Amino acid sequence: MTEPLFDRVAILGIGLIGSSLARVIRREDMARTVVAGDTGPGVAERALELGIVDEATTDLAQAVRDADLVVLCAPVGVSDQIARTIAPSLKPGAIVTDVGSVKLRVIEMVTPELPDTVHFVPGHPLAGTEKSGPDAGFAQVFQGRWCVLTPLPDTNPDALEKVSEMWRRAGMAIEIMDPAHHDRVLAITSHLPHLIAYTIVGTASNMETQMSREVVRFSATGFRDFTRIAGSDPIMWRDIFLNNRDAVLDVLQRFTEDLTALQRAIRWGEGEVLEELFSRTRAIRKAVIDAKQA
C-alpha cells in the first residue's frame, strides 16, 4: 500500500471537480482526512451525505485549519476573496493549490493574500463534464487526462512535486507550463469553443417560438453537441471569460476574421475555399484521434 500523501486535505468548493477529487483521494488513500468547505446552501452537507468526505463545513476558515493541503475548487472570480478568508487560518508549511481554468489572474488574485509561510502551486486539471455539483463528480473523470501546473519562479519544488503526485495518482499526466501560455492555449481549446457554443444556442433560442421548438426537436445533427457544451455552469464560465479577457478577445478576433472570410466564400460561391478548409480541418480531427484525445 502507498503511504498517504497528506494528513489532512481541505477542498474548498465541492462541485464537480472538488467532489471528484474527494472521491479519488479516498479511492487512492491519499489522505487520512478530507474536509469539504463550501458556502453554497446545503452543498457541504450533501458531500458529507454522499460519504465522499470525512468532515464538511460552510466556514472556509474552519475548513483549512490544520490542513496540509488546501485545494481551491470554487469559480475563479472568488479566488481572492477565498484566499483572504482562509489566510489567517492556514497552517505554516501548508500547500495551497487550485484547479482554475485561468492561471494569470488567479495567481494575481491569490498570491498577495497568502502568508509567506505557505506554498502556492497554481494548477489546472483539464477534466470535467458539463454537469455541476457534488452529485455530478466521479473519480474516473481525471483518468488519462492532462493536468497543467503553472509554478512561479519561487514555487517550492517539494510542494510542486506533492501536488503533481496527487494528480498522477488520480490518473493524470502532468504538464508544466508558463501561466500566460496556459491562458492562451486554453483560450483557443476551451474558452472560445464554450463562448461559441453559448452564442449559437442563444441565437437559436432568439429565433421565433415555433422555430426554437423545432431547433430542440431536430438538434441531433450538430446543434446537440453545442447544447451540451452550453449547458456548463454559468457562474464558472462567466468568471473564466471575465478573468481571461485578453487571451479570449485575441482568439475571438482571429475567429471572427476567419468566419468572415468563409461567409464571403459562401456568398460568392467559392467552393474551392470551403473545400480547402474542410479538408484541412479533417486532418486535424485525425491528429486529435491519433493523440488519443478523441
Add this chain to the structure above:
Amino acid sequence: MTEPLFDRVAILGIGLIGSSLARVIRREDMARTVVAGDTGPGVAERALELGIVDEATTDLAQAVRDADLVVLCAPVGVSDQIARTIAPSLKPGAIVTDVGSVKLRVIEMVTPELPDTVHFVPGHPLAGTEKSGPDAGFAQVFQGRWCVLTPLPDTNPDALEKVSEMWRRAGMAIEIMDPAHHDRVLAITSHLPHLIAYTIVGTASNMETQMSREVVRFSATGFRDFTRIAGSDPIMWRDIFLNNRDAVLDVLQRFTEDLTALQRAIRWGEGEVLEELFSRTRAIRKAVIDAKQA
C-alpha cells in the same frame, strides 16, 4: 413477415447514409434486390464486397434500370447531373427520393430533369456521423431519429407513403415540412454549427506551430467536440453551404451580432450579461435532454 416494400431499389451514392440504408433495407427485408450505383473509384465494388447490396455498378443509368425506388445519396451539388444521367433509364411509375441536407435547391435541380412518369419525394433523414464511405455505415444510424420529408403540392400520395414507410421501418419518425422551412431549421441546427466548427478548428490550425500542437494535445476541454464535427465530409459540406446559401447567411448574420454583443460584454466586464445568457442556454440543454435528442 412483412411484405417487401419494393422489388428493386437503386441507391446512388453508397457512402455513409447510402450504405446504412442498404444495410437497413436488408435487415428489414424491404426489397428483393438492392443495387448500388457509385462513380467513385472502387466504392460500388466495396459495397458489393461488404455484402450489403446485391449488385453494384459505376454506371448510374444502368443502376436505376427497372428499379421501383431510386434513392439519391450523393452530395447535393451533383443532384441535377445525376438526375439528368438517370432520367432516360427510369422505369415509368418509379419513385425517386433523396437524402440531401438541403431541400429547396435539390428540388429546383432535380424536378425539371425527371420525366413526368416518375414520382419525386424530396427527403432528409436527420442521421449520420462525421465519418464517410460504405464501411462507415450501419443500420442502427437511423434508429429513433427524425426523417423530414418535403413533398411538393403535386407529389403522389402513394409514393410519399411508401417512402415514409421505408424510413419508419428503418426506425425513424416522419415529419412533413415545407422545403423552405426545412432549409431554415437545418441552417440553424446543423449548417451553422458545422460552419462554426470548421472555422474554429481552422483558426486553431492557423496559430503558430507550437500552439497548434498543444491545441491537439489539450483538446479534451471543448475543442475536441468541434474537431469531431469539423471532420465531416468536405465535399458534402461544401455543397450544403453553396446550396443553402441564403438561409445560412441569414443565421450567420444573427450569430455574428450575438457574438459581437458577447465580445463587448467581455471587454467591458459585464458579468451579468454573460451569466444571463449562460443560464438561458442551460435551460435549452435541458429541453434537448427532455426531448430525448441528447
